[in-house]
Amino acid sequence: MLINMAESNSMKSSKRGEANVSSGFLDAIAWNTEGLVPVITQDADSGQVLMLAWMNREALARTVERGEAVYWSRSRKRLWHKGETSGHVQIVEDIRLDCDGDALLLSVRQQGGIACHTGRHRCFYRRLENSLWQSVEPVLKPPEAIYGK
């Protein structure tokens, strides 16, 4: 458990990420010049690394609050509740910070078993073989079936 239940319940009713979360832990992070930190997301069951994404303070506060991964989308320049369109939500089991305070590691339960927008289990599906990147993992569901277009 990341947070105790009383704290969790009060946070569920909060509208803003940091309002009811003790935010001192956010200050321990060495945010980069853009206010972001890289986040590694690992499958709690298989141990496979699913993806690398980014968070700002609000994304991490909301992740703790909801117990589901909320990232900062650098391309869309907005908060991104993972699975908001696909339903492939990531339920957070554990959050770790590294020695330098400039990288996070999330352990998650990946709903739907698909983390990648290409419809694969994970984003790291290309393997270096004889100086070429080879796709070595199957598409489990076509993106058009996930995103409905």
Added chain:
Amino acid sequence: MLINMAESNSMKSSKRGEANVSSGFLDAIAWNTEGLVPVITQDADSGQVLMLAWMNREALARTVERGEAVYWSRSRKRLWHKGETSGHVQIVEDIRLDCDGDALLLSVRQQGGIACHTGRHRCFYRRLENSLWQSVEPVLKPPEAIYGK
């Protein structure tokens, strides 16, 4: 195997990283504005995520060439052959690229069982518990015993 043996042997004798490596795979990577890409390093045996570091083109070329992790140290602004001082070299088993081409995943055999400069198995030893980062993994060897001062 990342590379075939004939290719490997010819690369061992090379002085420069990219000289004998077919470098097309480097062009597939979406290097950031500083010419870097974040690299997740995972223990091939335990599946634990050990650390997050960075590479530039030359670091990745040398990593492929040597079969050992070579990063770009952002603080020291130079190539960093992991383990060059500590002996805690990382033997590379597998290199993956993500869907967007902007993150790498290395699977390694961690020599000495210590990836972190604090003397711990891995850098992600702080866990978020009740809004505090708690150290939850032991120091296996004091840094002064590793780095000799």
